[in-house]
Amino acid sequence: MSEDVNKLVDKLMHELRRGTITIGVLSQLSEPQYGYSLVTMLNEKGVQVEPGTLYPLLRRLEKQGLLSSKWDTNESRPRKYYYLNHLGRMVYDELCVEWRKIVSSLDFIIEEDRGN
Amino acid sequence: MSEDVNKLVDKLMHELRRGTITIGVLSQLSEPQYGYSLVTMLNEKGVQVEPGTLYPLLRRLEKQGLLSSKWDTNESRPRKYYYLNHLGRMVYDELCVEWRKIVSSLDFIIEEDRGN
DNA sequence: TGACAATAGTGTATGTCATACAGTATATTA
DNA sequence: TAATATACTGTATGACATACACTATTGTCA
Structure with a gap:
């Protein structure tokens, strides 16, 4: 497989992962966490997220009213x-329900394709 | 839950779904299909995709070398x-492997959160 | 038969957000 | 003390879904 195809695969995988970052982040915030700790925790659990992505996301989610924050000095x-x-918490729960639906749908069609 | 929150939830759900469209589409193309048929098939299987999204995606995937096409007149x-x-087919298989990893990671962290 | 609707595909503008990278600030280490 | 690591903020760019407009062809119905 050539270099160009590897790049394409990487790109497609990134897109595949893209939508899962938010739910991954929300899942770790039942207890207060700070940014760099989240990056590490999530990476360890198989959810890669860049700091340059995470911080704007945290700020966005706070602006949208889902997260609260506090400085600890x-x-x-x-x-x-x-x-x-x-x-x-409410929105996260709804996202989890939706995630299960998506997984269910995709698992079904991918397994269906396996059978071909 | 207010109107604004519903919109936010909708938006987040859309983002959650976003990365799955490509793999969903690829899963249906072991046999030749045309655009509108794909929209119907996928919708029936729980993968919502708009025609305005699908057609550029099909053209993009063809340009990237993953799909071939033929006019049937x-x-x-x-x-x-x-x-x-x-x-x-090769790239699709790799995406499926990656998808399973993502699902596995997310299932783990969501279930972990359930226990809290 | 002609007008309109449905099917099928193409194209443009906009919205959303991840990535890449630059920069600031503070604490730790060499 | 200077360099490095930790922690956070900000800007530009890339990627692609969505919304919607438009074209073309076939089917339906008055």
């Missing part, structure tokens, strides 16, 4: 902690 | 059929 260094608020 | 009306070629 009592530790060795200042960190901004984000966590799901009430609305965020 | 022998039927009642002219239709353009697309189908996976050899490279497309």
Whole structure:
């Protein structure tokens, strides 16, 4: 497989992953977390997310009302902690339901294709 | 839940679905299909895709070398059929592997969150 | 038969957000 | 002390879905 095709595959995989970043991030915020900790946690769990992506996402979700945040300056260094608020929990739950539907649909059609 | 929140949820769900359109489309092209037939097939199987999305996607995938196409003018009306070629089949298989990894990771972290 | 609707495909503008990278600030390490 | 790591903010670009407009052909119905 050539270099160009590898790039194409990478690109397609990135697009495949794209929509899952939000739900992945929301899933870790039942307890307050700060940005770099989230990057590490998620990477360890198989959800790759770049800091340049995560921070705007956190700010966006906070702006949309799903997350709340607080600065903690009592530790060795200042960190901004984000966590799901009430609305965020509700929306996250709905996204999880939707995710299961999507997975179910895709699993069905991919397995169907396997049979061919 | 207010109107604005419903819109936000809709938007997030759209983003969640976004990356799955390509793999959904590729899954149906082991046999040649034409655009509007694909829209119907996929909708029936739970993968919503708009014609305005599908046609550019089909053209893009063809340009990238994954799909081949042929006009069939022998039927009642002219239709353009697309189908996976050899490279497309290979790439599709890789995407399926990646999809399973993503699903596995997300299932793990969502179930982990359930336990909280 | 002609007008309109449905089918089928193409194209443009806009919206959304990830990525890439630059930059700032603070704490830690060499 | 200077360099590096940690932590966060901001800008430009890339990718592609959505919304909608438009063209072309065939089917339906008055």
